[in-house]
Amino acid sequence: xxDKERKASGLREILVPLGATGxxxxxxxxxxxxxxxxxxxxxxxxxxxxxxxxxxxxxxxTRATPIIITGxxxxxxxxxxxxxxxVEGQMLMGALAAAVVGSSFRGLPMLVHLPLAIVAAMVGGGxxxxxxxxxxxxxxxxxxxxxxxxxxxxxxxxxYLVVEVLRTPGEMIPKTPPxxxxxxxxxxxxSIPGITARLNMGFVLALLAAVALYYLLWRTTxxxxxxxxxxxxxxxxxxxxxxPRRIMLAMVLSGLLAGLAGAERILGxxxxxxLGFSPGFGFEGIAVALLGRNHPxxxxxxxxxxxxxxxxxxxxxxxxxxxxxxxxxLQATIIFFVAADQIVRAIIFPKKKGVA
Amino acid sequence: MQPILEMRxxxxxxxxxxxxxxxxxxxxxxEILAIIGENGAGKSTLMNILFGLxxxxxxxxxxxxxxxKILNPNQAIAHGIGMVHQHFMLVSPFTVAENIVLGAEPRxxxxxxxxxxxxxxxxxxxRYGLRVKPEATIEELPVGVQQRVEIxxxxxxxxxxxxxxxxxxVLNPQEIKELYAIMQNLTSQGKSIIFIxxxxxxxxxxxxxxxxxxxxxxxxxxxxxxxxxxxxxNLMVGRQVLLQVQKNPTExxxxxxxxxxxxxxxxxxxxxxxxxxxxxxxxEILGVAGVEGNGQTELVExxxxxxxxxxxxxxxxxxxxxxxxxxxxxxxxxxxxxxxxQKRGLELDFTVQENLIFGFHYKPPFxxxxxxxxxxxxxxxxxxxxxxxxxxxxxETITRSxxxxxxxxxxxxxxxxxxxxxxxxxxPSRGVDIGAIEFIHRRIVAHRDAGKAVLLISxxxxxxxxxxxxxxxxxxxxxxxxxxxxxxxxxxxxxxxAGIRPENYHPLEERSPVHGR
Numbered sequence: 001x002x003d004k005e006r007k008a009s010g011l012r013e014i015l016v017p018l019g020a021t022g023x024x025x026x027x028x029x030x031x032x033x034x035x036x037x038x039x040x041x042x043x044x045x046x047x048x049x050x051x052x053x054x055x056x057x058x059x060x061x062t063r064a065t066p067i068i069i070t071g072x073x074x075x076x077x078x079x080x081x082x083x084x085x086x087v088e089g090q091m092l093m094g095a096l097a098a099a100v101v102g103s104s105f106r107g108l109p110m111l112v113h114l115p116l117a118i119v120a121a122m123v124g125g126g127x128x129x130x131x132x133x134x135x136x137x138x139x140x141x142x143x144x145x146x147x148x149x150x151x152x153x154x155x156x157x158x159x160y161l162v163v164e165v166l167r168t169p170g171e172m173i174p175k176t177p178p179x180x181x182x183x184x185x186x187x188x189x190x191s192i193p194g195i196t197a198r199l200n201m202g203f204v205l206a207l208l209a210a211v212a213l214y215y216l217l218w219r220t221t222x223x224x225x226x227x228x229x230x231x232x233x234x235x236x237x238x239x240x241x242x243x244p245r246r247i248m249l250a251m252v253l254s255g256l257l258a259g260l261a262g263a264e265r266i267l268g269x270x271x272x273x274x275l276g277f278s279p280g281f282g283f284e285g286i287a288v289a290l291l292g293r294n295h296p297x298x299x300x301x302x303x304x305x306x307x308x309x310x311x312x313x314x315x316x317x318x319x320x321x322x323x324x325x326x327x328x329x330l331q332a333t334i335i336f337f338v339a340a341d342q343i344v345r346a347i348i349f350p351k352k353k354g355v356a
Numbered sequence: 357m358q359p360i361l362e363m364r365x366x367x368x369x370x371x372x373x374x375x376x377x378x379x380x381x382x383x384x385x386x387e388i389l390a391i392i393g394e395n396g397a398g399k400s401t402l403m404n405i406l407f408g409l410x411x412x413x414x415x416x417x418x419x420x421x422x423x424x425k426i427l428n429p430n431q432a433i434a435h436g437i438g439m440v441h442q443h444f445m446l447v448s449p450f451t452v453a454e455n456i457v458l459g460a461e462p463r464x465x466x467x468x469x470x471x472x473x474x475x476x477x478x479x480x481x482x483r484y485g486l487r488v489k490p491e492a493t494i495e496e497l498p499v500g501v502q503q504r505v506e507i508x509x510x511x512x513x514x515x516x517x518x519x520x521x522x523x524x525x526v527l528n529p530q531e532i533k534e535l536y537a538i539m540q541n542l543t544s545q546g547k548s549i550i551f552i553x554x555x556x557x558x559x560x561x562x563x564x565x566x567x568x569x570x571x572x573x574x575x576x577x578x579x580x581x582x583x584x585x586x587x588x589x590n591l592m593v594g595r596q597v598l599l600q601v602q603k604n605p606t607e608x609x610x611x612x613x614x615x616x617x618x619x620x621x622x623x624x625x626x627x628x629x630x631x632x633x634x635x636x637x638x639x640e641i642l643g644v645a646g647v648e649g650n651g652q653t654e655l656v657e658x659x660x661x662x663x664x665x666x667x668x669x670x671x672x673x674x675x676x677x678x679x680x681x682x683x684x685x686x687x688x689x690x691x692x693x694x695x696x697x698q699k700r701g702l703e704l705d706f707t708v709q710e711n712l713i714f715g716f717h718y719k720p721p722f723x724x725x726x727x728x729x730x731x732x733x734x735x736x737x738x739x740x741x742x743x744x745x746x747x748x749x750x751x752e753t754i755t756r757s758x759x760x761x762x763x764x765x766x767x768x769x770x771x772x773x774x775x776x777x778x779x780x781x782x783x784p785s786r787g788v789d790i791g792a793i794e795f796i797h798r799r800i801v802a803h804r805d806a807g808k809a810v811l812l813i814s815x816x817x818x819x820x821x822x823x824x825x826x827x828x829x830x831x832x833x834x835x836x837x838x839x840x841x842x843x844x845x846x847x848x849x850x851x852x853x854a855g856i857r858p859e860n861y862h863p864l865e866e867r868s869p870v871h872g873r
Binding site (some may be wrong): 218220225227228231232234235236238239241242 | 683728
């Protein structure tokens with residue numbers, strides 16, 4: 001019987017996030033109705049805002065790009081049994097490195113400068129993750145506490161450097177000097193007329209990262225060991241796997257991904273770094289990974305959903321009386337239902353009694 | 357006499373499996389009824405139906421002749437049915453009294469009336485002769501006493517019908533004896549007991565009647581005094597079982613494992629292993645007997661690279677391997693069947709094929725340059741499934757869904773496929789059914805016959821004696837003595853397991869063996 005439950009669980013793996021999304025939209029509809037608006041009209045506006053034209057679709061993809069990467073960055077250590085809350089801070093450090101390297105070294109050819117800036121960003125994120133990784137693996141200090149603290153430090157360091165050291169002279173708001181043309185990730189809008197969305201090559205990098213993560217986890221011995229550590233560290237130890245090293249690796253690789261997210265924002269999207277460029281992409285990544293069940297494909301879809309909600313939200317508040325804050329409510333409700341998956345299961349599979 | 361409990365024509369279907377197939381059982385007042393069967397025979401399903409966790413598709417339950425419907429555990433308790441699960445359901449940091457009254461607390465206003473609770477608990481424990489201190493916290497109690505708390509918990513709720521689900525699995529021989537005494541005491545006070553087990557000797561020791569189950573069906577119910585272990589075993593597995601392992605004398609070869617003055621300590625400096633020395637030669641099985649918790653776990657951990665030795669040495673085929681890492685030990689062809697297969701031996705959420713390469717996953721033919729070779733892994737899995745008779749729908753099934761016996765076969769297949777020079781088998785037959793035990797025993801003996809060395813650790817004396825060529829007894833981290841298994845008696849071993857060395861023991865009259873067969 002346990003066998004049958006297993007088979008069914010594969011289906012549920014997909015149905016639970018879908019069900020959670022559906023339930024989230026239902027709750028959102030109720031709230032919209034209490035505001036006195038027609039939920040169908042509101043959702044239509046939301047959909048139009050997200051997918052109504054090529055430019056809007058690209059806008060949605062643009063908004064999804066950083067959270068695809070941060071979602072992957074959360075999922076990888078999760079597979080090793082770790083909760084990296086510090087993706088945000090690691091991304092900030094990556095962004096900082098990208099901003100510094102991308103705006104320096106005038107005269108370098110793009111072939112050298114762009115990869116250098118991307119690698120610098122990834123190393124920045126990786127180093128920031130290495131500290132909590134080492135503390136966790138060698139000293140047993142809980143990574144959730146560590147990484148949260150590292151977020152605060154990253155914020156403070158970034159604020160100091162951008163305001164006091166890197167600030168472009170003569171600018172009203174503190175921001176770093178512009179990224180040199182030899183270090184930018186090309187925007188698709190540059191070659192397609194009429195496109196304002198700032199979708200850039202970083203999106204392609206995000207897709208590649210998803211493929212790479214899948215490949216790492218299920219095709220390499222390293223991924224096999226990371227998954228073994230995450231599911232049962234005692235057994236992993238028995239099998240001769242160096243558990244602390246795998247923990248550190250998963251964490252540092254996560255930091256590299258977080259840094260890549262920073263690179264996309266700075267080199268592709270913003271082309272400069274100003275404080276507050278991230279509305280919390282690292283934390284959104286946690287939600288995306290949760291909704292995507294820590295699977296690269298799931299994360300792509302979840303990031304697309306969250307990206308669509310965010311980019312469609314503006315249109316929603318123009319076209320209707322519904323404030324765009326409803327988007328945050330929707331995201332929160334969806335995550336609530338994903339976390340409380342028992343509720344979703346009870347609604348989707350009402351008759352399965354006795355089968356836990 | 358009217359049965360206190362009857363389950364008539366019970367059938368329960370799960371997708372693709374008939375877990376209970378027209379099952380009839382009856383339980384008389386003051387009786388101990390044993391239900392035996394292999395893992396997956398349907399014992400647990402039946403008890404879960406009785407306890408209201410599952411609803412039967414067909415059939416009815418009668419209590420004292422009255423038909424009843426049991427929709428949930430609370431209703432089962434209301435009908436006087438109490439269940440002691442194999443894994444205890446106790447809150448460790450709580451006291452005995454708090455645990456016993458949990459869910460049915462005496463209250464004073466809004467708060468727990470702890471004095472009343474303590475009084476009620478000591479009353480119940482007095483009446484049934486189950487001695488426990490109500491103030492003790494669960495975590496400071498040995499397992500045997502924790503089990504007593506579980507029994508008290510259901511007695512406190514007024515249980516008349518007591519279901520014990522494999523209660524002896526976690527107990528040492530002394531605690532088993534005490535449990536038997538408790539069971540007899542309970543039945544003498546009119547309670548009725550259903551005793552679930554798959555150990556034949558326990559059935560003959562304690563029950564009045566036995567119901568044998570196989571594949572969801574009742575194969576028969578017999579009076580214990582009219583049957584024999586051999587007959588029960590046949591009913592259980594449906595074929596003749598070799599309870600005695602056939603073993604031919606072999607030539608022993610060179611020393612494979614040499615352990616000298618091995619010492620390991622815990623964090624407080626207490627010695628868990630104290631100057632342990634022994635040798636195993638090729639073509640030999642050395643059994644380590646002893647009550648669980650006397651250093652067996654630590655010995656295996658030190659030998660397999662999972663724990664550091666503080667002093668002493670380990671040599672394998674003449675080369676030193678003291679304090680090698682787990683991987684280094686494996687690389688030198690040491691196979692290890694760990695005592696806790698769920699915690700150590702398997703990744704339960706991996707597929708069967710992933711588990712079959714666990715620990716060897718980084719080497720050809722399973723991997724090359726850090727990339728897994730899907731084809732090599734799948735082919736290896738199919739070979740192992742065939743050779744070791746692993747019952748699984750296919751090699752991509754999640755391991756968790758297999759039965760305990762098949763879990764163990766996965767581990768054995770993995771650890772034996774490289775034909776290790778030394779096989780360390782720790783409690784290889786723990787919690788697996790008779791058919792699988794027989795298979796495992798034959799495999800271990802075949803390994804020895806092939807000229808390899810085997811270190812066998814087991815708290816089951818009969819297992820150690822029937823498989824080993826020589827037996828070492830471990831007590832509080834020390835080896836009490838090593839003897840040829842053909843020359844040693846269970847009585848001698850029993851004394852050594854209790855810490856009495858052979859040289860200073862004088863046989864007394866009327867001393868019974870510590871552990872009955």
